[in-house]
Amino acid sequence: MSSDEDDELAQLRAQRQARTGMPSLEATDMEVMVGPAVPSADSDAEDGDAWDGRGPGEPDEEADPYRLPITSEVALEGQGKLVASLDIDHSGSRVVAGSRDYSVKLFDFNGMKSDLRSFRSVEPFEGHPVHAVSWSPSGDAFLAVTGSAKIKVYDRDCSLRGESLQGDMYIRDQRNTKGHVSPCTYGQWHPTDRYTALTSSEDGSVRVWDTWNVAQKTVIKPTLKKPGRVAVTVARYNSDGHIIAAGLANGTIQLWDVKGKFGSSAAVGQVLPPKPQMLGKQDWRYVSGGGQYVHGAHAADCDITSLAFLRDSHTMLSRGADATLKEWDLRKFKAPVHVWEGLPADNATTQVALSPDERLILTGTSAGRDGQGGALLFFDRQSRQLVRRIGMPASVVAVQWHPKLNQIMLGVGDKKAGNVRILYDTTWSTRGVLQCTGRKPRPKDAFDFQAPLVIHTPHALPLFREDKPGGKRKREKDRMDPIKSRAPERGSAADLGVGTGGKIGVTGGTLLTQYILKNQGMLRNPAEEDIRASILRHAGKEDQFNQFTKAYEKTQPERIFAKEEEVEGSDKED
Incomplete structure (x- = not known):
């Protein structure tokens, strides 16, 4: 590089430093960052003529300052109905998706080709839709929560590990039951403990489970205004698992501090939980009453469909079926900080999620009856404004933005069809679906041969076939x-x-x-x-039998036959 070019580059770097207040970047530091860009101190400054430090070929941040990975889209087909839940493991190699067609499908990016087909499919409980799926923090197993009162735990290859017990529905006191007594509504694996998960149910309880033995550990009963049973529609951990939040069908949100009451011990991750035969008949704990709660957080006649915590553990988002999205400050847990309205959510599991840098809030909307499809919405958490809307052909329910892949996974569908849609960018996204989009299946050749598969049934063989008279x-x-x-x-x-x-x-x-x-x-x-x-x-063979019966002729008694009695005077009268 000549001296003139060096002087020009130095001058441009000085201009960038004066505009942004940040030290100039060296050539080795000017790499494309995965995920949304961190906002600068004067991101709102308008200086279109100044150079912003981008190298040749880098994306234009002014056109999309959030660097949303939405330039490309693929669909993982295979579901017959709406995909109500999905989750990606920590490594970003496998996606598990639960659908309203009662099935759970597993997708592997490392082995999947451009046809984007799942390699495993299982139906946890026949006739029960899947409400939630969740990977363990180690990625070796996942939890499946359906409309049944039982839950199931599967390993990484979709083989069943265990199934929970169902509680006695005739026991009124929830603390004396060994499991849920009504259909489950939601579930999540502990973010750091690979042997703990929680579920919510219509029986009005939240339960913490030992996932190694699939045994109950804790029963949590929310506080109600009056005695009764109110369904718990969603329950979530915060980022470190020290707080549990639950949303009720009457619009109430309650919080529990896990650290002091029923938290995990220091041996978690080091020593496995005891085996079932070592557990007592009833050794689980019972917790009643939330540390913090807000009655009427959402409309009383609408479910709370999703909850999400920020990493600061004092900011929470709630999504409701009353077409609202609310932001809460747990330090002043009395009224929402902000409310977004006009967001239809007809599905009971419509989710809310955050971008990797927690700058954006993501949520989906349901399709309208007038033929208008659903949409994926992006809200700026600082300005509270809608920054992007991406239309979808059907309702958008499940939403997740993976930080390592920088790809957005959506669960989309309706009563007739559903699929998992993945939004990504060829420049900012890494691995994930980019690994399999270029793998084309082998095309068929004219010289390919495969022996026909012939299945013989017993009555199809010529031995049993009966050709009846008459034509076809x-x-x-x-x-x-x-x-x-x-x-x-x-x-x-x-x-x-x-x-x-x-x-x-x-x-x-x-x-x-x-x-x-x-x-x-x-x-x-x-x-x-x-x-x-x-x-x-057989004629003329009587003599052959007489030689065996002659010995009995001498010993047989004389045959005496009955004689007819004559009626006196009958002849004379005639």
Whole structure:
């Protein structure tokens, strides 16, 4: 580089330093940062003529100052209905998605090709939609929460690890039950403890589980204004797992401090929990009443669909079915800091999420009845303004922004179809779906050959097949006839004679026993046999039996027959 170019570059760096108040970056530091850019001290300054320090070919930050990875989109097909929940493991290699078609599908970016098909699919409970799925912090297992009162834990390859017990529905006191007694609504794995998870249910309780033994550890009962049972629609941990928040169906939000009452011990992660046979009959704890609660946080007749904590642990977001999104300060947990309205959420699990730098708030909206589709909305947490809206063909329910991949995963769908949509950018995103979009499946060749798969059923073999008289049209006509189609079939011997339908000679004499009987004269065809000769064959054989009965003739008593009694005077009168 010449001296003139060095002087020009130094002058531009000085201009950037004067504009932003930041020291100039060296060439080695001018790399593209993954995720949204950190806002500068004077990000609102308008200086379009000054150079902002970008190298040639770098994206224009003025066009998109948040660096949203939304330039490209792919869809992971396979779900028959709305995808209500999804989660990505910590490494960003596998996605688990739960759908309203009762199935849970597993996608692996490392082995998936451009057809974007799942490699595992399982139905946790038949006839129960999936409400929540959650990976463990180590990524070796995931939790599946459905409309059933039980939960299931699967390993990384979708093999069942364990299933929880269901509580006794006739026990009124929740502290005496071993599990949920009503359908579950939500669940989450502990963010740092690989052996702990929590679930919420319509029975009005939040339960903490030992995921190694799939046994109950703690029963949490929210505080209510009056005695009764109110469904808990969602329950979440904060970023370090020291706070539990729960949203109720009556619009109440309650918080519990986990550290002092029922927190994990110092041995978590070092020693496995005890085995089931070492557990007592009822060794779980019972906690009642939240440390903080707000009645009427959302509309009383609408569910609270999602909760999310910021990393500062004193800011929380809540999403409600009353078409609102609210931000709360837990230090002044009386009224929301800000409320966003006009956000329809017809699904009970519509989620709210944060960008990796927590500068943006993400949430989805439901599709309208007028044919208008759903959307993904981005709100700036500082200015409280809507900065981007991305339309979708159907309702957007599940939302997650993975910090390592810098890719946004969406659960989209309706009653007829659903899929997982991934938004990414070829410049700012890394790995993830970028690994498999370029892997095209092998095209079929004209010289490819595959042996046809032939499945033989017993009655499809020629041995059992009965070709009835009449053509194909006659058989189809008889099949459509309501009377003939219900009539029992005639015996095979009446149609084809002897040797079919399980009668003598069905194998044509190929069996050894039939071959011997036929050669010895003991196997005959009844149609060829003379019936008169068969009867006369037994004639004249009485003498053969008399030689055995002559000895009894001398000892037999004399036969005395009854005589008819004569009626006196009957002949005379006649």
